[in-house]
Amino acid sequence: MEQIGIVSYGADIPRYRIKVEEIASVWGKNGEDIKRGLGINEKSVPSLDQDTATISVEAARAALKRCNIDPKNIGAIYIGSESHPYAVKPTGTIVGEAIGATPNLMVADYEFACKAGTAAIQTCNGLVKAGMIEYGLAIGADTAQAAPGDALEYSAAAGGAAFIIGKKDVIATINHTYSYTTDTPDFWRREGRKYPAHGGRFTGAPAYFKHITNCSKNLMKIAGTKPEDYNYAIFHQPNGKFPVTAAKMLGFSYDQIKQGLLCPIIGNTYSGSSLLGLASVLDVAKPGDKIFLTSYGSGAGSDSFDITVTDKINDLSRKNAPSVAQLIENKEYINYGTYAKFRDILYWE
Amino acid sequence: MRDVAIIGIGITKFGELWDKSFRQLIAEAGSKAIIDAGIEGKEIDAIYVGSMSAGRFIGQEHVGALVADSSGFAHLHIPAIRVESACASGGLALRQGYLSVASGMNDIVVVGGIEKMSDVGGTAATETLATAADQEWEAFFGATFPGIYAMIATKHMHDYGTTREQLAQVAVKNHANGALNPNAQFRREISLDTVIKAPPVAQPLGLLDCSPVSDGAASLILCPAEKAKKYTDKPVKIIGSGQASDTLALHARDSICTFNSTVYAARMAYKQAKKTPKDIDVAEVHDCFTIAEIIAIEDLGFVEKGEGGKAIDNNITTLDGSLPVNTSGGLKAKGHPVGATGVAQVVEIVTQLRGEAEKRQVKDATIGLAHNVGGCGASCIVHILEAM
Numbered sequence: 001m002e003q004i005g006i007v008s009y010g011a012d013i014p015r016y017r018i019k020v021e022e023i024a025s026v027w028g029k030n031g032e033d034i035k036r037g038l039g040i041n042e043k044s045v046p047s048l049d050q051d052t053a054t055i056s057v058e059a060a061r062a063a064l065k066r067c068n069i070d071p072k073n074i075g076a077i078y079i080g081s082e083s084h085p086y087a088v089k090p091t092g093t094i095v096g097e098a099i100g101a102t103p104n105l106m107v108a109d110y111e112f113a114c115k116a117g118t119a120a121i122q123t124c125n126g127l128v129k130a131g132m133i134e135y136g137l138a139i140g141a142d143t144a145q146a147a148p149g150d151a152l153e154y155s156a157a158a159g160g161a162a163f164i165i166g167k168k169d170v171i172a173t174i175n176h177t178y179s180y181t182t183d184t185p186d187f188w189r190r191e192g193r194k195y196p197a198h199g200g201r202f203t204g205a206p207a208y209f210k211h212i213t214n215c216s217k218n219l220m221k222i223a224g225t226k227p228e229d230y231n232y233a234i235f236h237q238p239n240g241k242f243p244v245t246a247a248k249m250l251g252f253s254y255d256q257i258k259q260g261l262l263c264p265i266i267g268n269t270y271s272g273s274s275l276l277g278l279a280s281v282l283d284v285a286k287p288g289d290k291i292f293l294t295s296y297g298s299g300a301g302s303d304s305f306d307i308t309v310t311d312k313i314n315d316l317s318r319k320n321a322p323s324v325a326q327l328i329e330n331k332e333y334i335n336y337g338t339y340a341k342f343r344d345i346l347y348w349e
Numbered sequence: 350m351r352d353v354a355i356i357g358i359g360i361t362k363f364g365e366l367w368d369k370s371f372r373q374l375i376a377e378a379g380s381k382a383i384i385d386a387g388i389e390g391k392e393i394d395a396i397y398v399g400s401m402s403a404g405r406f407i408g409q410e411h412v413g414a415l416v417a418d419s420s421g422f423a424h425l426h427i428p429a430i431r432v433e434s435a436c437a438s439g440g441l442a443l444r445q446g447y448l449s450v451a452s453g454m455n456d457i458v459v460v461g462g463i464e465k466m467s468d469v470g471g472t473a474a475t476e477t478l479a480t481a482a483d484q485e486w487e488a489f490f491g492a493t494f495p496g497i498y499a500m501i502a503t504k505h506m507h508d509y510g511t512t513r514e515q516l517a518q519v520a521v522k523n524h525a526n527g528a529l530n531p532n533a534q535f536r537r538e539i540s541l542d543t544v545i546k547a548p549p550v551a552q553p554l555g556l557l558d559c560s561p562v563s564d565g566a567a568s569l570i571l572c573p574a575e576k577a578k579k580y581t582d583k584p585v586k587i588i589g590s591g592q593a594s595d596t597l598a599l600h601a602r603d604s605i606c607t608f609n610s611t612v613y614a615a616r617m618a619y620k621q622a623k624k625t626p627k628d629i630d631v632a633e634v635h636d637c638f639t640i641a642e643i644i645a646i647e648d649l650g651f652v653e654k655g656e657g658g659k660a661i662d663n664n665i666t667t668l669d670g671s672l673p674v675n676t677s678g679g680l681k682a683k684g685h686p687v688g689a690t691g692v693a694q695v696v697e698i699v700t701q702l703r704g705e706a707e708k709r710q711v712k713d714a715t716i717g718l719a720h721n722v723g724g725c726g727a728s729c730i731v732h733i734l735e736a737m
Contacts, residue, residue: 033548199470200470200471201365202365202367202467205367206367206368
């Protein structure tokens with residue numbers, strides 16, 4: 001059988017961090033209670049000159065550094081984000097130009113809350129399978145917005161990961177993928193609005209858990225697998241608790257999810273969330289490892305993947321770009337004032 | 350006036366019921382009660398349904414006809430009446446249904462109560478509930494019910510030495526009871542420490558001193574007492590029904606630690622029933638906040654004024670106490686879908702008087718009382734029930 005899957009990957013996380021207690025102190029809340037309630041200690045913050053385009057370029061360049069692919073052979077770029085810098089004008093063209101993949105290139109920006117990045121992987125997978133492109137570049141990246149004082153302010157973070165999809169020198173085969181989608185308005189941002197709105201606890205059982213668990217179960221049915229067949233599992237991470245609960249509900253152990261569980265230390269990177277988890281797993285994966293991934297996007301839907309790591313992972317120059325662990329370690333703490341400046345909360349002329 | 354009996358009860362699970370609509374909930378509660386009573390649709394003479402604010406919670410008014418329609422009775426053209434008295438809407442729907450049967454005008458009456466509150470966010474829910482306060486004198490100045498009841502609690506603590514721990518005990522007790530009620534929103538016990546350390550809402554009340562935002566519905570079937578045995582082996586008679594009103598705004602009252610609407614409604618119900626507080630075996634009282642249960646048991650005459658805080662330490666209102674209060678879990682743990690609450694309280698009392706309350710059954714309960722308050726006591730409805 002022809003193998004199609006991940007040929008290379010790269011990640012990027014802005015180096016600024018703000019601690020949950022620093023945000024809590026501004027709003028007169030108890031930081032310890034919030035840390036415990038959300039399972040988040042700190043989150044990444046983009047600087048003034050970082051956005052979804054720069055994060056996507058960094059992640060794409062990291063992916064290219066690890067392999068020997070000529071960017072001209074990339075036939076498609078799909079970027080999933082809910083913080084594309086422009087409402088009209090694609091992020092993908094900026095990335096395509098920056099990495100030298102233009103002009104023989106299909107490009108479109110995707111939006112499906114936190115799961116548009118995995119949707120981009122599915123598209124690239126399909127185009128490669130159809131023989132329309134040699135390589136596709138799928139990216140999930142965000143500089144997530146949160147209204148000052150909203151519960152999301154503790155979690156909304158920045159980061160992204162890029163995956164080159166192809167059928168030559170595949171390091172991780174995508175054996176099966178499946179999506180579960182309904183119209184469930186748990187979280188949204190209307191056109192022209194700066195910050196998103198959400199339905200409080202409605203984002204839990206009827207939204208995140210329903211889609212994650214149904215999508216995961218249906219994929220395992222298609223793949224004929226069980227939770228214990230996987231070495232690693234990654235679930236979308238809106239906070240530090242939901243993915244742990246979802247794993248437990250499905251029968252995955254904490255050991256299976258811990259390598260991909262990044263939310264407690266970098267926050268929710270939205271479209272980057274489950275994909276940074278996958279990048280973190282690929283940083284340490286060995287040939288033969290089985291990886292399970294289910295993303296979640298509000299609105300709502302999930303994409304599940306059954307992935308097998310191949311011998312080719314040993315040929316990939318993983319050290320040519322920083323690992324997710326190194327990106328997380330390279331950090332500098334800021335206070336809320338600096339955060340307010342970086343996140344365009346301060347008003348000045 | 351004829352004697353009136355309750356021959357059927359029905360209730361949905363209470364909680365954040367994301368997958369159930371207003372019309373599904375009322376149809377579920379109503380059909381359960383109809384099946385329980387073994388009646389047919391064509392026997393029903395009238396439907397009374399309590400709903401506080403379907404207009405603001407789900408954008409739907411005209412709910413009397415809607416309830417008849419969604420219950421599958423449109424073709425029977427049954428008179429359907431929506432009753433509103435804020436959080437006492439359910440209790441008032443029962444009283445109106447009761448009066449119509451007692452008068453001889455109707456024989457079989459379905460009483461329902463419903464609220465679907467989770468379709469709006471927390472702020473909209475609080476604002477909608479605050480429409481039961483005095484808009485000109487309270488709500489326009491930012492008062493919400495947690496704030497109003499916090500003032501009552503502060504004064505009660507000042508005047509009678511009621512403690513923070515005593516307030517918290519009410520939540521602990523009602524959660525313990527709720528853990529035994531399959532239909533309760535919160536089915537877990539909580540500790541005194543958890544209640545006291547919960548996030549503050551309005552000093553001295555914390556999050557766990559407050560009843561939740563809930564979805565749910567409850568229903569009762571009434572008939573003349575003389576015909577009750579035809580339908581059920583365990584009819585429960587309504588032996589007293591009282592209702593009273595008071596100033597809408599809290600500040601206009603002589604005392605904010607007494608709800609005169611409770612005092613007068615209870616007096617009316619006790620007089621009709623020819624009973625005293627000592628005769629009551631089990632009671633459901635309106636604990637929208639922990640302080641509300643404390644003043645309710647005082648105003649109902651279960652304890653002396655100012656002694657309500659000690660009722661749990663003195664083993665009066667506990668499940669094994671001399672007068673168990675809120676065996677269902679109360680509004681705090683069972684949940685508080687406002688329009689459904691008054692009817693749900695009576696469902697619990699009937700369940701107790703039938704001896705069907707399982708793990709939370711009060712031994713030998715024959716007389717029960719239900720106490721339903723609107724706003725901060727501008728309305729109160731009290732019913733006294735007796736096993737036949």
